[in-house]
Amino acid sequence: MMSLHPKIIDLTLDRVWRLLAALGHPERTLPPVIHIAGTNGKGSTQAMLRAGLESAGKTTHAYTSPHLARFHERIRLAGELITDAYLTEVLDECERANGGIGITYFEITTVAALLAFARTPADYTLLEVGLGGRLDATNVVEKPALTIITPVSLDHQSYLGDTLAQIAGEKAGIIKRGVPCVVGPQSDEGLEVIEARANRLGAPLMVYSQHWHVWEERGRLVYQDETGLLDLPLPNLIGAHQVQNAGGVIAALRTLGFDNDTCEAAITRAQWPARMQRLKHGPLVDAAGPAELWLDGGHNPAAGDAIAETLTRLPNLPTYMICGMLNTKDIGGYLAPLAAHTAHLYGVSIPKEVNTLSAEDTVAAALKAGMAATPADTVLSAIHSITKADPAARILICGSLYLAGRVLQQNG
Structure with a gap:
């Protein structure tokens, strides 16, 4: 796939929409989607969500990038890494449907993941944005169950813009009309852009320091929102920043109606390699x-x-x-x-x-x-x-x- 479609970045959704149409629009039949964008913390957030949902007996698809050791890490089907045989099958099908037309490596492999997700039963689909959000290949789901925007900071400026406001605008592109969005800690200028888009689309926001709070106290994680306070163990993922990531995960799970045991499992059972x-x-x-x-x-x-x-x-x-x-x-x-x-x-x-x-x-x-x-x-x-x-x-x-x-x- 790398030789057929070089690893380039060309932010547009036209090629993705064309291939999805040729495959019968698998993005329309995915299990309920939780879409995650942001500069830092996307992968940790997804890992915690998966741990929590699976502890509650839910099966989850998960898409992440880049992989560390094997491409298969990018695609989990109902909790298990995609097999060699099935990965080959969906990539071949996408290649045939693409018909030799130009498309990037990330685009065609993302479509392959969506095709596999649509054909495999599960309770939730966790989609992590590759780059930006607005024009990322994952941003093709019309009505996700929930969106999450983790902290936005300067990165990939040559593609996303030179200011936090510009970059936040790209990340905020995953916000959909009427769909709740959990927002992690942001700069004032970044949050202003996110709130403006959410207001235009009537998307309810759950914003850090406004609608939910999280902090470390005496070796414990304390989370509070309008429904009450939780006193939980610290995340098993190391670092003070993981407390804030965990807060966003708890806000997401509570928005989706999950109980306190699910929230605790999310932050204490997650595994995410190469993050401290x-x-x-x-x-x-x-x-x-x-x-x-x-x-x-x-x-x-x-x-x-x-x-x-x-x-x-x-x-x-x-x-x-x-x-x-x-x-x-x-x-x-x-x-x-x-x-x-x-x-x-x-x-x-x-x-x-x-x-x-x-x-x-x-x-x-x-x-x-x-x-x-x-x-x-x-x-x-x-x-x-x-x-x-x-x-x-x-x-x-x-x-x-x-x-x-x-x-x-x-x-x-």
Whole structure:
């Protein structure tokens, strides 16, 4: 599929609508859809929703991107990863129906996912936006059950706009007439755009700090809305930002009519790799010896802020970063909040990724941010350098989901 349809970004829905029509409009027969947009927290939000819904005995389809180790991670059918045979079947069917006309890799694979979802019984469909929202290939469902907009920050400016208001406008494109929308923490300018679109479409909003509140208190998560207060365990996904993500999930589940047990299961049973994930087994962990090995795929300034906040809450150990990023990202903005928490950074290039920053360019950006930094040939060689200098360190591999995927493959 990559060779037939190169991985390019061309935001329009025309090609998607044409292919969906050729396939008999599978997007019209999906199980009730929860559509999730935002800059940060989409994947974690989806993972928590899935955990909650499945704990309540509901079956869920889930679509996410990008994948880490295998393409199959993008498509879950009624809770299970799509099989090789069925993935091949729906991709072949989409390829035949497309008839050789130009279409992007993300568009045709998204349509394949929708086709599989429409043909497999389930109670809910969780759709995560790939990029933006308004013109994203997932934005083809006329009447979802619910939409969610997680925090919006600067990312993909070359496609979505240079201001938070412009980017929020693209994310708000998933809001549909009369459909409730849960809104996570936003800047004032971003929220103004989201509220304006919702008002035009008569979409009821559930907005953080207006209609629902969430905070951490004495090692617990406290959530409050007009129907009452919940005192729950902290999310099992690590980081202060996950408290806010969990709040949005609870607001969504309560809007859909689910009980408190479902809300608790959502935030305590979710699994989401490469989001401040502590690696505990595998060849890279063995190479690290007594050092802690962590993995995170965040790649924009807001993710840098979130990681920095998380590091302040972890036990006090010297933290060494192994960082690889794409050349399309704001590496300076990402590294700035991390500089004060990092003993040394090792820059690496991302294997088999044409848009990777070189190790040397990553090091140059780190030096500019005030970090001590050194290039490394590979993640493994960087681990060896770190453990030789400081055997009891904390090692954080970070900067890109593409790097995280290669690491998970290498670590088995």
